[in-house]
Amino acid sequence: MTFVKTKIELSKLLPGDILEVLLAEGEPLDNVPRNAKEQGYNVLSVEHVEGTTHKVVIKK
Amino acid sequence: MTEQKKLSIIAFSGDFDKLTAVFTLGTGAAAVGYEVNIFFTFWGLDAIKQKQGRSFTGGNWLTKLFGFMMGGLKVTPTSRFNFLGAGPKIFRYLMRKNNVATLEELVEAAKALGINLYACEMAMHVLGLKKEDFIPEVKDVLGVASFLNLSEGGQTLFI
Numbered sequence: 001m002t003f004v005k006t007k008i009e010l011s012k013l014l015p016g017d018i019l020e021v022l023l024a025e026g027e028p029l030d031n032v033p034r035n036a037k038e039q040g041y042n043v044l045s046v047e048h049v050e051g052t053t054h055k056v057v058i059k060k
Numbered sequence: 061m062t063e064q065k066k067l068s069i070i071a072f073s074g075d076f077d078k079l080t081a082v083f084t085l086g087t088g089a090a091a092v093g094y095e096v097n098i099f100f101t102f103w104g105l106d107a108i109k110q111k112q113g114r115s116f117t118g119g120n121w122l123t124k125l126f127g128f129m130m131g132g133l134k135v136t137p138t139s140r141f142n143f144l145g146a147g148p149k150i151f152r153y154l155m156r157k158n159n160v161a162t163l164e165e166l167v168e169a170a171k172a173l174g175i176n177l178y179a180c181e182m183a184m185h186v187l188g189l190k191k192e193d194f195i196p197e198v199k200d201v202l203g204v205a206s207f208l209n210l211s212e213g214g215q216t217l218f219i
Contacts, residue, residue: 001084001087001088001160001161001166001169003088003091003092004087004088004090004091004161004169004173005161005169006091007091007173008169008172008173011172024159035091035092038092038093039092039093
C-alpha cells in the first residue's frame with residue numbers, strides 16, 4: 001500500500017518535482033525505491049530517520 | 061519489448077475481507093504498471109454502489125429487500141466472525157491501528173490509479189440495479205463474453 005500511495009502522489013507532480021516518502025522498514029523499504037526506479041523515477045536518496053522509519057526522496 | 065502486464069479480477073463476493081483483497085491486489089498491481097480490470101458481479105456489486113447505506117432501491121419488493129441488505133461498503137459483513145456487524149468494525153480498527161489502508165482508501169486509490177471497473181449485466185438485472193445506481197467511475201456494463209475478451213492475455217482471479 002505504501003507504494004500505491006507513493007505512486008498516486010508521484011502522478012500528481014510535475015516533472016522535476018521532488019517527493020519525500022516516510023516509510024517503515026521491511027517490505028515498504030524494499031519495494032518503494034525499487035518500484036520507483038523501475039517506473040522511471042529518479043530515487044535521489046534512501047536514509048534512516050529514526051527507529052523503524054526511513055525516508056526515500058524521489059524526483060519525477 | 062515485453063507486453064503490458066494485465067490483471068483481471070472477478071469480484072463475486074461482497075464480503076468486507078474479500079473486497080479488501082480485491083482492491084489490495086488491484087491497486088498493488090496498478091501501482092507497478094499493470095492494466096487492471098475488475099468485474100463486479102452478484103454480491104460484488106455492493107462495492108460499487110453510489111448510495112452508501114441501506115436503502116430500498118429497485119422496482120419490486122424483492123429487489124427492494126436486496127437494496128436494503130446490500131448497503132454498500134460501509135455495512136459489508138466479513139465472511140466470518142461478523143458478529144452482527146461487529147466484525148468489520150473490529151477489523152477496520154485493527155487495520156487503522158497498523159496503518160493498513162482501509163477498504164474505502166483502497167477504493168479511492170483504485171479510482172486514482174485508473175483501474176477499470178465494470179458491472180455485470182446479468183447480476184444487475186436480477187438484483188434490480190441500474191447503471192445510475194453505481195459510482196460514476198464504473199466504466200461500462202458487461203457480460204461474460206466481453207469480460208473474457210478484455211481479460212485475455214493477462215491473469216484472471218476469482219474472489
